Amino acid sequence: MSKPPLKPVLQKPPGYKDPNCPVAQPGFRPPPRKPVLPASFHPKKRKSSCCRVCCCSFCIFFFILFLLMIICGAVFYLWFDPKLPGFHVQSFRISRFNVTKKPDGTYLNAATKTRLEVKNPNGKMTYYYGDTEVDVSVGVGGDETELGTTTVPEFTLGKQNTTSLKVETKASYKLVVDGVGSRLLTRYRSKTLLVNLEARTKVGLGVAGLKIGMVGVTVKCDGITMKQLDGGDMPKCVINILKW
Numbered sequence: 001m002s003k004p005p006l007k008p009v010l011q012k013p014p015g016y017k018d019p020n021c022p023v024a025q026p027g028f029r030p031p032p033r034k035p036v037l038p039a040s041f042h043p044k045k046r047k048s049s050c051c052r053v054c055c056c057s058f059c060i061f062f063f064i065l066f067l068l069m070i071i072c073g074a075v076f077y078l079w080f081d082p083k084l085p086g087f088h089v090q091s092f093r094i095s096r097f098n099v100t101k102k103p104d105g106t107y108l109n110a111a112t113k114t115r116l117e118v119k120n121p122n123g124k125m126t127y128y129y130g131d132t133e134v135d136v137s138v139g140v141g142g143d144e145t146e147l148g149t150t151t152v153p154e155f156t157l158g159k160q161n162t163t164s165l166k167v168e169t170k171a172s173y174k175l176v177v178d179g180v181g182s183r184l185l186t187r188y189r190s191k192t193l194l195v196n197l198e199a200r201t202k203v204g205l206g207v208a209g210l211k212i213g214m215v216g217v218t219v220k221c222d223g224i225t226m227k228q229l230d231g232g233d234m235p236k237c238v239i240n241i242l243k244w
Contacts, residue, residue, distance in 0.1 A: 126206030
């Protein structure tokens with residue numbers, strides 16, 4: 001018995017769509033899945049780690065530097081026992097004090113001589129002084145009147161040493177208010193005239209043969225009466241460091 005002949009397979013024509021297959025929506029694509037990597041494969045943030053290391057290094061460096069400065073300062077203070085210099089008004093004289101009233105105003109003529117004592121109480125340090133500018137005035141408040149300015153040349157004050165600075169000033173035909181001139185003359189005659197001195201200079205330290213920096217210093221001697229000085233008092237002046 002002979003087999004039936006095989007039917008030839010028909011080729012699908014172009015553009016043929018199988019009705020049994022689901023139709024895919026146009027433009028839709030499923031999102032790609034990210035591969036899951038183990039923790040050891042995650043990249044490390046090297047930049048932030050370097051910044052943290054640098055910051056920590058700088059902090060440690062400055063802390064050590066600050067600690068060394070404190071230790072050096074403590075050793076210096078304990079070894080040298082530094083003390084501020086002392087300033088006293090040793091004497092004050094007014095060799096001329098004339099108040100003259102004229103039609104065009106009141107004029108003051110005055111000349112002063114002051115002795116300013118400077119003392120170095122340190123046994124291991126030397127003081128170096130630059131040029132010292134000294135102002136002299138009399139009176140207080142609205143009556144305060146300048147009697148001149150002079151400059152004392154630079155000098156050196158050795159260990160546990162004392163020196164006396166000579167300060168001379170004068171005011172020639174200085175115009176003052178009529179009432180101020182009369183009050184100053186009255187107080188001068190009664191020796192209740194208030195004297196004010198202000199000295200501005202720069203001071204440096206000498207330690208073990210080394211000269212250490214110069215800092216600005218202002219010395220004020222205010223409210224001193226001539227009666228005090230005539231009685232032998234030596235009023236102490238106030239020192240302001242780093243104030244010019």
